Amino acid sequence: MTDHEQYTPGPASRAQVRKDRGQNGQEKWTLILVRELRHSPEKVWQALTDPAHLREWAPFDADGSLGTVGATVKLTTVGAPALRVSETRVTRADAPKVLEYKWGGFDMRWELEALGGGTRLTLWTNIGRRFISMGAAGWHICFDVLERLLAGEPIGRIVGPEAMKFGGWQRLNAEYAKQFGIETPNWPPEAAQKS
Amino acid sequence: MKIKVTSVYVDDQDKALRFYTEVLGFAKKTDFSQGPYRWLTVASPEEPDGTELQLALNNNPAAKAYQQAIFQQGQPAAMFFTDDVKGDHERIKARGAEFTMPPTDVTGSTIAMLKDTCGNLIQLTQLARYSR
Numbered sequence: 001m002t003d004h005e006q007y008t009p010g011p012a013s014r015a016q017v018r019k020d021r022g023q024n025g026q027e028k029w030t031l032i033l034v035r036e037l038r039h040s041p042e043k044v045w046q047a048l049t050d051p052a053h054l055r056e057w058a059p060f061d062a063d064g065s066l067g068t069v070g071a072t073v074k075l076t077t078v079g080a081p082a083l084r085v086s087e088t089r090v091t092r093a094d095a096p097k098v099l100e101y102k103w104g105g106f107d108m109r110w111e112l113e114a115l116g117g118g119t120r121l122t123l124w125t126n127i128g129r130r131f132i133s134m135g136a137a138g139w140h141i142c143f144d145v146l147e148r149l150l151a152g153e154p155i156g157r158i159v160g161p162e163a164m165k166f167g168g169w170q171r172l173n174a175e176y177a178k179q180f181g182i183e184t185p186n187w188p189p190e191a192a193q194k195s
Numbered sequence: 196m197k198i199k200v201t202s203v204y205v206d207d208q209d210k211a212l213r214f215y216t217e218v219l220g221f222a223k224k225t226d227f228s229q230g231p232y233r234w235l236t237v238a239s240p241e242e243p244d245g246t247e248l249q250l251a252l253n254n255n256p257a258a259k260a261y262q263q264a265i266f267q268q269g270q271p272a273a274m275f276f277t278d279d280v281k282g283d284h285e286r287i288k289a290r291g292a293e294f295t296m297p298p299t300d301v302t303g304s305t306i307a308m309l310k311d312t313c314g315n316l317i318q319l320t321q322l323a324r325y326s327r
Contacts (some may be wrong), residue, residue, distance in 0.1 A: 059229055059230060060230065077229050077230060077232055079229060080229050080232060080234050081200070081234055082234070084232045086231070103230045103231055104230060104231025104232060105231050105254075106230060106231040125230075126231075127228070128228055128233065131227075131228040131233075134227065134228065135228065138229070159229070160227075160229050161227065164227065
């Protein structure tokens with residue numbers, strides 16, 4: 001839990017962004033992230049569904065397992081200045097392959113494919129347009145932390161404003177913005193820079 | 196212990212940010228998103244490290260009912276202090292805001308009330324001791 005100083009995120013990896021029209025006619029953006037992990041789908045599945053594992057890497061806490069379809073689970077956003085709790089229902093849980101639920105109004109879809117002895121993990125998540133590269137950078141760091149957790153060397157989760165203070169975050173944010181062909185969001189905002 | 200952040204609920208954070216910065220003249224202070232949540236605050240340029248006003252998305256039915264009720268009763272959701280309420284009234288009105296009360300003398304202060312376009316009334320207050 002004390003190795004944050006020694007952690008440096010790697011370069012931006014594969015990520016895609018997709019724009020759809022929502023039912024209300026508004027733009028709906030989806031961020032698609034892929035990470036290859038050197039651990040079995042069963043092990044990765046546990047890290048995605050078990051509250052004790054989620055607490056070590058995910059940007060939210062769950063008060064129950066996400067591994068059962070139909071289960072109602074409260075997700076609490078951590079790291080933000082205010083705790084935000086949203087109740088979610090697991091809509092799909094095909095262990096250890098596909099997991100779907102909502103986080104607030106956002107769809108979360110996880111897909112796990114066996115790859116050699118490891119897993120190719122893909123996440124589809126909705127995101128506000130202006131936060132696409134920030135979200136990609138945030139999830140990138142979460143996946144790095146997940147990888148270390150699976151390797152038995154947990155370093156403790158790095159989420160929310162804490163992740164942004166992190167050296168590699170700015171770089172990742174800029175790299176993903178470039179990858180997506182969007183402007184780097186103004187972070188920190190000018191008012192905060194002055195102080 | 197300090198009062199550092201206070202909140203108003205808004206029905207649209209992008210619209211609120213435009214109103215609170217471009218019309219009222221505050222500056223964006225913090226804007227980040229984590230999953231479905233967006234933490235958005237503004238601060239006064241006269242006091243960049245002063246109290247922040249969080250523009251919180253009103254997707255909470257209980258808060259929505261409260262917001263609508265106090266709006267209908269003419270109660271302000273937030274109050275800002277100024278040393279020139281008449282000047283601010285002119286300036287903000289010129290930028291298209293709708294005032295429900297022009298600068299009006301009440302005991303000890305002059306107040307004005309405007310709509311923030313996001314479901315709230317905002318009161319501007321100039322205490323008598325600031326009058327010129």
